[in-house]
């Protein structure tokens with residue numbers, strides 16, 4: 243009986259301390275890019291699990307950046323009143339597909355067999371102004387961060403992170419990927435750069 | 451059952467009209483903050499000078515006869531006044547030469563949108579058999595031998611930087627400086643109510659209303675960056691070539707051209723088939739030329755003679771003569 247209580251107290255204490263929240267903010271020197279994905283990449287618990295849906299309305303994608311688990315799928319839904327034809331032909335990641343013409347109310351699914359960490363752009367053949375980015379990540383602990391071209395700051399939050407996960411990954415299309423170790427109680431700031439360039443485009447501040 | 455289906459269909463049709471109105475960007479003055487530069491960085495002065503020099507240099511063609519400016523002539527609205535341009539060897543090019551104003555804001559290039567960036571676009575005509583006919587493998591060593599270019603490239607990109615990538619980058623950097631943003635229409639939008647004549651003001655209202663032009667020519671640059679078959683006759687399938695095989699929806703569709711400085715770049719359409727802006731409006735007024743795959747957005751407009759001329763007057767108020775000084779082309 244006593245033992246039982248002890249265990250449940252321990253479990254309670256465990257669940258109280260074993261989870262933390264990550265809060266962060268991006269700040270750019272100039273016009274920000276489209277979006278970013280922040281995640282705890284050590285976790286791969288969503289690999290092969292439920293896919294993601296990227297919707298389209300008013301000639302726009304519902305998200306500027308979307309996370310899709312590996313070995314899953316991404317569905318391009320058309321909630322618009324006009325046809326769309328989503329495709330990818332991304333020079334950096336070499337991802338190439340054509341989801342075909344999708345009439346209003348329908349969707350097209352694309353299997354996500356791309357490698358963990360792949361980021362690519364999707365667009366519409368009929369409306370080239372439509373643009374979004376897909377990031378392949380199987381972590382259950384992530385944030386999709388959208389930037390507004392007129393605002394140089396954006397903040398995000400990832401909740402209920404197990405203490406066992408200690409490394410944060412920050413991915414922005416065309417930027418150098420970042421990995422930072424961060425423990426409970428720490429605050430860290432990292433600079434945003436692009437491959438082969440010395441310019442610092444902005445920074446991210448993380449607090450756990 | 452049948453009536454039910456019909457009911458929902460007309461419901462969809464009504465919604466379609468509403469949503470297509472909602473999705474339109476308002477007309478206005480172009481915002482330079484909205485330009486997407488490669489790597490989000492504005493080009494340097496040196497890059498622009500280099501790009502401009504390349505743009506005007508006939509060395510870019512195989513027989514030293516033709517520069518980009520031969521077809522995109524600044525004095526002719528960055529076009530050439532011809533239905534179809536002639537390539538450097540004298541043969542006819544397959545499509546009409548478009549003007550290149552305010553392409554800094556564009557996201558798709560060529561009449562059929564086959565290039566995604568200006569950098570990518572710039573290398574196209576140099577190598578194209580029917581245009582400048584100049585293999586890049588020949589052009590690069592040719593430029594490397596020119597002392598003037600050694601200097602210009604070094605200033606823009608550092609030592610030993612004469613390569614194909616930088617040729618594209620520099621030309622694109624120059625093209626992004628060709629900006630029209632101070633037309634009578636812009637001054638009107640900024641509050642100078644006398645900047646437009648009453649005819650042009652009426653034309654603006656028609657453009658956004660009865661004449662339905664804004665359905666495709668929307669936003670600050672008068673283009674939705676999309677593709678439509680507006681009923682120009684001919685067998686060029688345009689954008690259709692890039693769609694999946696079973697999809698004929700965009701056969702005969704071409705990119706909606708921006709309309710800033712459009713007055714200067716006659717003749718019009720991808721095949722140069724309309725000689726004047728008045729011809730263009732008359733073409734729309736009759737609902738196109740009856741091309742089988744014409745967009746549903748193109749319908750007879752029932753414009754009066756006065757209304758036709760007012761729309762022409764409005765398009766005439768989208769002009770701003772740009773003085774582009776010719777660069778000095780390196781002699782050696």
Ligand SMILES: [Cu+2]
Nearest residue numbers: 326366368369
């Ligand atoms: Cu679309």
